[in-house]
Amino acid sequence: MARLELHGITKRFGDQVAVQDFDLTVGDGELVSFLGPSGCGKTTTLRITAGFEFPDSGSIVVNGRDITALPANQRGMGMVFQGYALFPNMSAADNIEYGLKVRKQPTQKRRQRVAEMLELFGLSHVAKSYPSQLSGGQQQRTAFARAVAVEPSVLLLDEPLSAVDAKVREELRTEIRRMQLRLGITAILVTHDQAEALSISDRVVVMSQGRIEEVGTPSQIYAEPRSEFTASFIGAMNEFRVRIASRSGGLVERDGVQFEATGAADLPDGSDGLLLVRPESLEPVEAGAAPVGPVIRGRVEVQTFLGSQTRLLVREGSDLDTSVHGSRLVAVDVPSAAAGRWPPGAEIAIAIPIRAARVIAVRASDLRSTAAVVTGPQGR
Amino acid sequence: MTAPTPGVAIEAGHEATQAIGAQNGRQAPRSRPGRSLLPALIIVGAFLYYVLPLIATASFALSDGRHFTLAPLTDALGDPAFHDSITLSAGIAVLTTIVSILIVAPTSYLIVLRFRRIRTLMDFVTILPFVIPPIILTLGLRQVYGADSPLGVDLVDSPLLLVAGYFVLSLPFTYRAVDNAMRAIDVVLLTEASESLGAGGLRTFRSVILPGTLLGIISAALLCFTTVMGEFTLASLLGYATFPVFLNNVYASAPREATSLVIVSFMITWAGVLALAVVGRRAGGGTTALRRAA
Ligand SMILES: Nc1ncnc2c1ncn2[C@@H]1O[C@H](COP(=O)(O)OP(=O)(O)OP(=O)(O)O)[C@@H](O)[C@H]1O
Numbered sequence: 001m002a003r004l005e006l007h008g009i010t011k012r013f014g015d016q017v018a019v020q021d022f023d024l025t026v027g028d029g030e031l032v033s034f035l036g037p038s039g040c041g042k043t044t045t046l047r048i049t050a051g052f053e054f055p056d057s058g059s060i061v062v063n064g065r066d067i068t069a070l071p072a073n074q075r076g077m078g079m080v081f082q083g084y085a086l087f088p089n090m091s092a093a094d095n096i097e098y099g100l101k102v103r104k105q106p107t108q109k110r111r112q113r114v115a116e117m118l119e120l121f122g123l124s125h126v127a128k129s130y131p132s133q134l135s136g137g138q139q140q141r142t143a144f145a146r147a148v149a150v151e152p153s154v155l156l157l158d159e160p161l162s163a164v165d166a167k168v169r170e171e172l173r174t175e176i177r178r179m180q181l182r183l184g185i186t187a188i189l190v191t192h193d194q195a196e197a198l199s200i201s202d203r204v205v206v207m208s209q210g211r212i213e214e215v216g217t218p219s220q221i222y223a224e225p226r227s228e229f230t231a232s233f234i235g236a237m238n239e240f241r242v243r244i245a246s247r248s249g250g251l252v253e254r255d256g257v258q259f260e261a262t263g264a265a266d267l268p269d270g271s272d273g274l275l276l277v278r279p280e281s282l283e284p285v286e287a288g289a290a291p292v293g294p295v296i297r298g299r300v301e302v303q304t305f306l307g308s309q310t311r312l313l314v315r316e317g318s319d320l321d322t323s324v325h326g327s328r329l330v331a332v333d334v335p336s337a338a339a340g341r342w343p344p345g346a347e348i349a350i351a352i353p354i355r356a357a358r359v360i361a362v363r364a365s366d367l368r369s370t371a372a373v374v375t376g377p378q379g380r
Numbered sequence: 381m382t383a384p385t386p387g388v389a390i391e392a393g394h395e396a397t398q399a400i401g402a403q404n405g406r407q408a409p410r411s412r413p414g415r416s417l418l419p420a421l422i423i424v425g426a427f428l429y430y431v432l433p434l435i436a437t438a439s440f441a442l443s444d445g446r447h448f449t450l451a452p453l454t455d456a457l458g459d460p461a462f463h464d465s466i467t468l469s470a471g472i473a474v475l476t477t478i479v480s481i482l483i484v485a486p487t488s489y490l491i492v493l494r495f496r497r498i499r500t501l502m503d504f505v506t507i508l509p510f511v512i513p514p515i516i517l518t519l520g521l522r523q524v525y526g527a528d529s530p531l532g533v534d535l536v537d538s539p540l541l542l543v544a545g546y547f548v549l550s551l552p553f554t555y556r557a558v559d560n561a562m563r564a565i566d567v568v569l570l571t572e573a574s575e576s577l578g579a580g581g582l583r584t585f586r587s588v589i590l591p592g593t594l595l596g597i598i599s600a601a602l603l604c605f606t607t608v609m610g611e612f613t614l615a616s617l618l619g620y621a622t623f624p625v626f627l628n629n630v631y632a633s634a635p636r637e638a639t640s641l642v643i644v645s646f647m648i649t650w651a652g653v654l655a656l657a658v659v660g661r662r663a664g665g666g667t668t669a670l671r672r673a674a
């Protein structure tokens with residue numbers, strides 16, 4: 001229905017920059033998520049798009065038309081608010097009808113559309129209920145139905161699921177995606193739940209401190225993060241400091257061992273890099289086996305049960321061994337059925353499979369004291 | 381998740397605080413049975429303190445010195461001056477109430493929505509009538525709206541002057557009641573929701589904000605009405621024969637009649653308070669009144 005473009009949006013509150021040089025094009029019928037830590041400017045960007053805040057610079061274009069100066073009520077966008085913001089004095093049906101009434105649609109047409117929406121969102125049996133009498137999920141659906149009933153050009157969702165409990169949330173997010181695809185509506189979803197962003201978006205915008213850190217499909221963002229920030233923000237990630245040994249050969253070096261790593265060919269010889277490996281990509285070395293790539297040796301400190309997998313936190317090296325850069329923690333996932341072989345305290349050798357290892361440039365701001373850091377919540 | 385995101389941590393902390401609050405709340409009502417006598421005594425005491433003077437007033441009013449009689453009341457009600465004064469008072473009260481609500485409700489809405497910074501200032505300004513003696517208010521009204529009015533309007537002979545004065549005088553009640561109602565609903569969020577659906581300011585106010593704050597607005601209206609009905613000083617100083625002024629005049633010549641009218645005016649006030657309580661109860665219990673009204 002619509003193509004949305006944000007050009008160089010910048011917004012300051014006092015001397016604090018909330019959004020900076022934000023450029024994004026959302027294609028027709030696409031669902032794009034804004035993902036980032038608290039305070040990174042997701043809501044502000046969304047509110048600027050909706051017309052509740054006005055940018056200090058930059059422009060908003062919908063279907064080629066510049067709407068930067070239009071007030072919210074003339075933008076024809078739909079919004080689902082974090083707390084739903086249903087009108088407490090109106091029934092579910094009246095809430096859905098409100099936007100149609102505002103648009104002065106004839107009664108007959110309104111009734112029909114409301115009935116259609118109630119049916120579509122499975123709300124027919126609670127049509128006459130007031131928001132206070134609806135469950136969290138029903139409120140969420142009413143808010144969604146109210147926003148899409150008017151056929152908005154763009155649908156804006158600000159953490160629409162943060163108020164429902166975890167189990168319902170998973171169900172509802174699939175439903176949001178199903179409806180969005182079915183209605184073919186262009187949508188932006190703001191969330192700080194990475195699972196939500198990765199599971200239902202066409203593309204994910206990773207934000208940090210008011211800037212776009214990275215834009216990509218969920219699998220790109222997860223499997224091939226281009227920045228240390230994205231790597232550490234999405235899922236659990238092992239990060240190893242390495243040096244680019246040979247650009248032409250695609251080789252990196254760690255603790256004197258050279259091995260192949262994806263991405264090494266893009267970085268200058270001798271420069272520092274971060275080798276990124278997900279815990280699920282690491283494998284314990286079977287006794288007697290001779291792995292091709294580098295091997296990490298250490299002791300298991302903690303086991304965390306994750307379901308089919310169990311995560312081992314391994315301290316590399318030994319307390320006596322100070323030849324390497326002190327000791328460091330490495331996370332590795334093993335099948336839970338086999339986890340008994342590595343109780344806390346057990347010695348373990350871990351291979352870094354060559355295919356799974358990617359190296360990215362180290363930016364000055366990314367430098368950390370430890371050589372290997374396990375960061376971020378685990379994304380599933 | 382192995383590590384909660386900061387946002388989650390904050391929410392969890394918030395819940396924890398609430399949980400602690402709830403626990404404290406649960407512990408509070410625990411008390412020994414012997415103590416439950418004290419609240420009962422206080423209630424009985426307060427009831428007597430309130431009711432005894434009323435009984436005394438009624439027994440004085442409805443007698444001829446020896447026997448019970450309704451004569452003072454019927455005499456008073458038959459007095460044409462009573463009719464004039466009560467009509468004037470009611471007219472002024474209704475007008476003031478309408479003007480007050482028309483001014484206070486949109487103002488309070490706009491302050492919450494757009495001018496949050498002057499909220500504290502408004503809080504202060506609206507209680508000024510409590511600390512300014514009515515005599516000062518009268519002199520001020522005369523200065524501004526009298527014969528030498530800098531605005532060029534002489535309102536001293538018009539009841540409109542009283543309406544203006546009473547608007548200011550009842551501001552502490554009206555503004556507070558409406559403002560509390562505005563604070564109780566999320567005015568900003570509901571307004572944004574309404575705007576996102578295409579509605580303009582007026583539509584939003586009429587269809588969303590007004591129904592949502594109806595209870596507060598009704599309280600404000602009743603408080604305003606009763607304040608004006610009972611106000612004496614301003615009317616007397618400006619020379620209007622409102623009901624309280626009439627009452628005062630009658631008292632000198634016919635104390636029993638005046639006193640019987642006091643009972644009547646008490647009843648009018650009670651009816652008002654009762655109406656307020658009923659509306660409040662219904663709105664509180666499932667907010668049905670609010671919904672029907674909307
Ligand atoms: N109205 C405002 N006045 C002043 N500062 C603001 C205002 N709104 C947002 N900010 C600031 O702008 C920055 C970005 O805020 P924003 O609400 O967009 O973050 P967010 O990414 O949505 O965070 P969260 O995940 O916590 O909702 C924050 O530092 C915030 O303090």
Ligand SMILES: [Mg+2]
Binds near residue numbers: 042044
């Ligand atoms: Mg936000």
